[in-house]
Amino acid sequence: MGEIGFEIFIGDQADRDILTSIFEKIGAIDILLDDGGHTYLQQITTVESALPFINNDGMVVVEDTFTSYRKGFGRGKYSFTNYAIRKTQALNSNFNKLSKYNLQANSLTRDKYVWSVEFFQAIVAFRVNRMSVKLPWKDVINSGEDDNAIDYRFHNSNIKYLNIFINKLSFLKFLPGSKIMLNILMNLSLQIRANDKKLKSFFN
Numbered sequence: 001m002g003e004i005g006f007e008i009f010i011g012d013q014a015d016r017d018i019l020t021s022i023f024e025k026i027g028a029i030d031i032l033l034d035d036g037g038h039t040y041l042q043q044i045t046t047v048e049s050a051l052p053f054i055n056n057d058g059m060v061v062v063e064d065t066f067t068s069y070r071k072g073f074g075r076g077k078y079s080f081t082n083y084a085i086r087k088t089q090a091l092n093s094n095f096n097k098l099s100k101y102n103l104q105a106n107s108l109t110r111d112k113y114v115w116s117v118e119f120f121q122a123i124v125a126f127r128v129n130r131m132s133v134k135l136p137w138k139d140v141i142n143s144g145e146d147d148n149a150i151d152y153r154f155h156n157s158n159i160k161y162l163n164i165f166i167n168k169l170s171f172l173k174f175l176p177g178s179k180i181m182l183n184i185l186m187n188l189s190l191q192i193r194a195n196d197k198k199l200k201s202f203f204n
Contacts, residue, residue, distance in 0.1 A: 006171055009022045009025075012018040012034045013037055013042040013045065013046055014037075014039070014041045014045050015045070016045050016048065019045065019046065019050070020049055020050035022149065023049065023050065023052075023053040024053075024057065025098060026053075027053070028055050028057050028059065029053060029054060029055065030052055030054070030057075030058040030059075031044075031052045031058055031060075031061065032054065032059075032060045032061070033061045034046045034050075034060065034061065034062045034063060035064065037065045038064050038067040038073060039067070039073045039074050040068070040074035040075075040078050040079050040080050040083070041074060043062055043065075043067075043083075044078075044080060046060075046062070047060050047062065047083075047126060051112075051113040051114065051126070051128060052158070052173050053169070053177035054113065054128040055128070056128060056129050056130055056131065057127070057128070057129060058127075058128050059125050059126060059127045059128060060125070060126045060128070061123060061124075061126075062084075062124050062125075062126075063122065064066070064079065064122055065080055065081055065084070065122050065123060065124050066122045066203075067080070068080050068082070069081075069082035076166055080124070081124075084119070084124045084126075087111060087114055087117050087126065088117045090109060090110060090111050090114075091111070091114070091115075091116070091117070092107060092108050093109065093110045093137075094136070094137050094181050110133065111135065112133060113126075113128045113130060114126045114128060114129065114133070115127050115128065115132040115133055138199045156167045164170055173185075174190065
């Protein structure tokens, strides 16, 4: 078939060794379109096997991702959509202050290949750029004059005073265990201001 522009490889899509051997024969590519068996193991194994062989600015595109919401393709906990969401979360793992806000941040591993993840109807696309994923997170600090602007994010006065209290305790962050305590207070502050009934409607 090679003389007319394509070549057929037959193997188990869920077998990483087989896929890796195929990619090693083909070499680096720009785009991979997965329209295979659609089980979670097949989809995820294909993406993980393909990423090292995708050229920079190339992509892996997975079709029919609606199977993540159907029975018979694997356990829902390990669905392809959940995998893709975790890849998305990993994009933020290089934020140097993430652990300050989320104690689970340490469980996120920075991806070596994926620079962005795009979601469409029944399609997920992973864009690859090895150079971009290595870019360090840099804080931009305004060292100019403080105009003491009022923070209008929190209209509830109790929350405003709680935030002031937390900020005054920030000097304790150097003491053992104080960082966890400050995180708990901050989360409490956020929970108080959150209108759970309104927020819940967006997650139904």
